[in-house]
Amino acid sequence: MTGYRGRFAPTPSGALHFGSLIAALASFLDARRAGGHWLLRIEDIDPPRCPPGAADTILRQLEAFGLHWDGPVRWQHGRDEAYEAALERLRSQGLAYPCSCSRKQWRDLPIYPGWCRHGVREPGKPLAWRLRSDKGLRPVTWQDRLFGTQRFDPVELGDVVLKRKDELWAYQLAVVIDDADQGITDVVRGFDLLDNTPWQRQLQHALGLTEPRYLHLPLVMNRDGQKLSKQNLAPALPEEERAVRPLLHRALAMLDQAPPETLALAPAAEQLDWAIAHWDVDRIRPEAARPAAAADMAATYPP
Template identity: 75%
Template sequence: MTTFSRYRGRFAPTPSGPLHFGSLVAALGSYLDARAAGGQWLVRIEDIDPPRCPPGTDTTILRQLEAFGLHWDGAVVWQSARGDAYQSALERLREQGLTYPCSCSRKQWQGHDVYPGWCRDGPGEPGKPIAWRLRSDLGQRPIAWPDRLFGEQRFDPADLGDVVLKRKDGLWAYQLAVVVDDGDQHISDIVRGVDLLDNTPWQVQLQTALGYPVPRYLHLPLVMSPDGQKLSKQNLAPALASEPAAIARQLFQAIETLDQAPPAELDGAAPAEQLAWAVAHWRVERVTPAAERPILSAHREEN
């Protein structure tokens, strides 16, 4: 197991809309884990899909974090400026025979649970736009790791399919970008929602192939809406509060949602006071795992 010299965590939102309460809980969990360990907490803007990222939303997100007292270390990194690093990583994977061009559309394989690998020996329709996929059957497998909340995990990436690394439209896909950024930023600990737990096998496979150390992982339960849906921008979750009293109340609720049992007298206190208490009392073992884990994640397939 790789030993990191210091704790470096990160929060990496997609600027497709302002942060909502579910985003706050994820950001807070990663922040508290980093600060309680005496480590650094970085912010990275995952804006590799410009059509999904309205101008100015990244600035809104940064101001929201500041309003809730979640101040980061160092300079913010924008993925949209990292294309050269992703291309270099893709070339290294190509040299190892771990990626291939694919001309298939999702419609062509919609009757399958995962992409069947039809283009592994060459594009099925030469001349059509291609995506670049990972040969998940050739890298390290199976993948096993100890999640800090959900315990020992074990997946065979080949069962998950050959995920896209670069899309047909030339945009970079999440799986490659996140691995390269975490590796280059020396991220030691990844704290994020459990909906991304089953992305981890691909990411560990890529980390190993690219020579990056494997971070520690902590997947947190999701915040659900009253109708049982994940609280998300796609489900029109409302933006975080912007008025000081409401900010203080939402922050207290987020600490409660992480099962940290803050004292009642902290409700309504300034963010700095609430965060100081939460950092001093942060205990991962208090977090209650969700009864069920989602199987399919938002980043599963990108064309």
């Protein structure tokens, strides 16, 4: 295998849906085409959002679609020591600070205004920890493999939470630490996470971590123009083979890979073999979202 290390990292807040399949499939094909590793990480750092059995469902769904990962599954729960060590390094650099503010207090503002940067406003209240977006790497630039040169000033995005008031770890810190720990070289994910990258680059820079390459994918929208998501009640991916085959073919088409119609009802393994051999990121149209009409077709699973 090559040095390429990719990953799929779902939150087990529910079953995977068609939008999840697009991200999983693209990251899988990108890794396999490069002759690299494709890892699976279950991002279960928010137990209240993770119903029992959801992670097991995700594993079954991936296997049903032939998306077999390399090595053991990585679980984020139990990684407190690594996250705490990273937070301590940020504190020692003056890049992380405690914050007593609630979302309700700044609900009329576009971003958190940094009220606690120079001292906790309401001592005695539960505290979150935030990243100082005004320090460290600024501006943040990177070359997205689909959307080209990206440039952000993190100050315009605000001071993101690293550890919540309820003592749970926030996504931004955990994902950076685990990507580095697993040696991830390439991140393939949805366009909705593109503006998370500046915070993650700031953290990588502050902690001396390697920057992965990024490929952000167009989002699949439902008929109402909303991103397919669990919150918008996107239907769960099927596990039955007769439903998997045409849906996998639709996913390849949604990724602009132009799979031949003769593969539409072929077994998942046969479709994936073709897709790995023909995977071409340059085929993907650089759009933030796919038209609703295409998503309607994709979201309606075979009976």
